[in-house]
Amino acid sequence: MAAICQGCLCFQCVTTSEIGIIERCGRYERLAPPGLRCVCWPLETVAGRISRRIQQLDVACETKTSDNVFLNVIISVQYKVKEEYVYEAFYVLNDPSEQIKSYVYDVVRSTLPLLTLDKAFESKEMVAQSVKRELSGVMSEYGFVIHNALVTDISPDGRVKTAMNEINASKRLKEAAFEKAEGEKILLVKSAEAQAESKYLSGVGVARQRKAIVDGLRDSISQFSGNVKGSTPKDVIDLLLLTQYFDMLKEVGTQRGTRAVFLPRKKKSQVSAFRDGLLQAQAGRN
Numbered sequence: 001m002a003a004i005c006q007g008c009l010c011f012q013c014v015t016t017s018e019i020g021i022i023e024r025c026g027r028y029e030r031l032a033p034p035g036l037r038c039v040c041w042p043l044e045t046v047a048g049r050i051s052r053r054i055q056q057l058d059v060a061c062e063t064k065t066s067d068n069v070f071l072n073v074i075i076s077v078q079y080k081v082k083e084e085y086v087y088e089a090f091y092v093l094n095d096p097s098e099q100i101k102s103y104v105y106d107v108v109r110s111t112l113p114l115l116t117l118d119k120a121f122e123s124k125e126m127v128a129q130s131v132k133r134e135l136s137g138v139m140s141e142y143g144f145v146i147h148n149a150l151v152t153d154i155s156p157d158g159r160v161k162t163a164m165n166e167i168n169a170s171k172r173l174k175e176a177a178f179e180k181a182e183g184e185k186i187l188l189v190k191s192a193e194a195q196a197e198s199k200y201l202s203g204v205g206v207a208r209q210r211k212a213i214v215d216g217l218r219d220s221i222s223q224f225s226g227n228v229k230g231s232t233p234k235d236v237i238d239l240l241l242l243t244q245y246f247d248m249l250k251e252v253g254t255q256r257g258t259r260a261v262f263l264p265r266k267k268k269s270q271v272s273a274f275r276d277g278l279l280q281a282q283a284g285r286n
Contacts (some may be wrong), residue, residue: 010041019083021090023047031086050090054147057097059104069117069160074153075131077106077146085143093142103138104149107131107286117156117164124151128255 013036014020020032024044032046039046059075077100081089093099107130112120120127132149139146156164217240 007234010039012037012039012046014046018049018051019086021050021086022048028087028091031145032085048090050081050086052083054078057100058152059101061105061108063109065112065115065117065120065217067116068090069156071112071117071120072153072155073108073112073127073151074155075108075128076148076150076152077104077131077135078148078150079135079139080145080147082143087143088141088217089143096139096142096144099148100135100139102136107134117160121154127151201234 012020012032014032014034016034018034019266020037022029022032022037022039022044024040028042028047037046057077059077061073061075062070063073065072067209079100089096092193108127109128111123111130112236115123128149128151132146135144138148217237
């Protein structure tokens with residue numbers, strides 16, 4: 001046997017990111033750390049290699065929510081094998097990836113059916129932590145360390161997406177209409193307040209104007225009565241009214257497109273007087 005081993009030596013290279021599993025006659029013999037390793041073939045063989053890197057497994061799972069919406073969920077599990085548990089990781093588990101998938105399915109399908117669609121999107125972190133907690137508790141005895149579990153995608157059916165977009169668009173349009181109405185309301189209120197303030201100020205101005213006119217008339221009457229002997233305040237008022245009457249006629253006459261109607265002072269019916277006045281005005285124009 002010693003002669004066979006000495007004549008059948010071969011070398012195997014184990015990379016830095018791996019740990020080799022060496023078996024002797026089908027039985028576990030030892031681990032092969034990174035580097036050049038001597039193997040006595042055919043009695044010894046490298047049965048397998050375990051990666052020392054952090055690996056990622058993407059698990060796609062279909063489930064439904066409490067409001068009966070089906071979802072496609074993708075969970076990314078990042079894991080690594082402990083070097084002191086390489087034996088358990090290689091020999092105890094038949095297919096670690098499939099077993100990790102089974103636990104992910106179990107957690108996702110027991111968590112999301114309790115949530116509505118909106119809550120499912122809001123609870124991504126909670127689902128990821130549940131998956132990580134479950135996997136860490138189960139896989140640690142086999143030498144697997146779960147570094148992280150991420151919910152990378154939650155995708156409902158295309159028709160559900162369209163419906164959600166339409167609901168959101170309707171909500172936005174409703175909010176926009178409300179804000180527009182509020183803006184128009186503010187404009188109307190401010191416009192009414194401005195008109196009220198304008199009318200108030202206009203009334204104040206008219207009142208002051210009339211007060212000034214009355215004060216001016218009073219002063220004029222006093223001066224005229226004092227300067228002209230025999231005149232009475234009534235005479236002064238009649239003179240002022242006549243002056244204002246002529247000023248009014250002048251103002252009307254200077255306006256474009258105005259017409260003057262002269263009514264006779266003879267006692268006639270109002271219709272006849274009005275007709276005669278129109279005829280006289282037309283004759284004067286021609």
